[in-house]
Amino acid sequence: MASGTVTSSEYISHHLTNLTFGNHPVNGWSFAHSGQEAAEMGFWAINVDTMGWSIALGLLFTWLFRKVAKTVTSGVPGSTQNFVETIIEFVDDNVKGIFHHKNPLIAPLSLTIFVWIFLMNTMDLIPVDWIPYIAGQMGIHFMKVVPTTDVNATAGMALSVFALIIYYSIKQKGLGGFLAELSFQPLGKAMLPFNLFLELVGLIAKPVSLALRLFGNMYAGEMIFILIALLPFWIQWVLSVPWAIFHILVITLQAFIFMVLTIVYLAMSYDHH
């Protein structure tokens, strides 16, 4: 626990509140001092911790992979290159297995999604109090270190993927073809409104499920770590160690699922039904 004076519910809500900077109706442009204030800021606010950690991890990813890409050799690879190549071949195999069209974007997109989400999820394994405590000592009141436990982050990526789905659907089938696919299936032209409703729900469900699946898994995982942290310190390891080990599987799996579904959705936007 951070300190003896806060109650359990205060501790939990503190750990689940983002560091939000925005235009508060009363305080003006400032950091929110509570979840309540952050909500009052409305849409025009930004979660500085989510953005900071995700960008830092994205830079870590691009730095590492760029470093390898600059010195890459077709001869005997070094250990870093070997590691990077393993990931790239893994992603490439998945893309080639699912997506059978020619597109220079899909594979790097999938790689970015997989590695970036994996890195953001991995922040979950850092003990829940460490970074918030250090931030607290530096005078930063809120610090949520796992960007994927912020629905904004997962929704941001899911909406980007959604935009790509729409873009490639229209590019491949034409606007008319895309609309026809939404309207004339599965029951024929006579049932157009019903078809449209059904297909639109199916279409919208794609980004929503992408965003909420990742968010839900990571949020729940983080929540359990926080609850474990409420136990007396000498017993925490009994639960936190098995949960962390299990979580290694979860974070990898969630990154993988997000990647595979992205590839599947984009392959679907290419295919004519």
Added chain:
Amino acid sequence: MNINLTIIGQAIAFFIFVVFCMKYVWPPITAALAERKKKIAEGLDAADRAERDLQLAQEKATENMRKGKEEAAAIIEQANKRANQIIEEAKEKALEEAGRVKAAKDAELEQEVNQAREALRSQVAVLALAGAEKVLEASIDEKAHAQLVEKLAAEL
């Protein structure tokens, strides 16, 4: 948990990382992987070729060895033949020489025998005369009978 600008910020960051990855990360690494794949295929090919070459070379070496052995055998045989020939020739020459020496010696011997015979013949005449003289004592005219005794000696 509020939906706010972060959603757009995240989308922008995502976009930038994807573009960076697409431009500067993915192409060089996959190119290297493809190149390595090609190199490995070529290496395996070369190994196959080398194996075939080795087999050919071994066959050739065996063939050469066989030929060498055959040649050596032929040379040895020829040498043996030649040696026999030389021995035969030497034998012939030796026999010839021996014959020649024998003939010379024979001729020499015959000559000596003849000389001895001549010497004996002349002495026989003297001996016969002396003997006859003893037998007849003075009754013989040396001059009258010398011709007769010579005739006798010539017949010996």
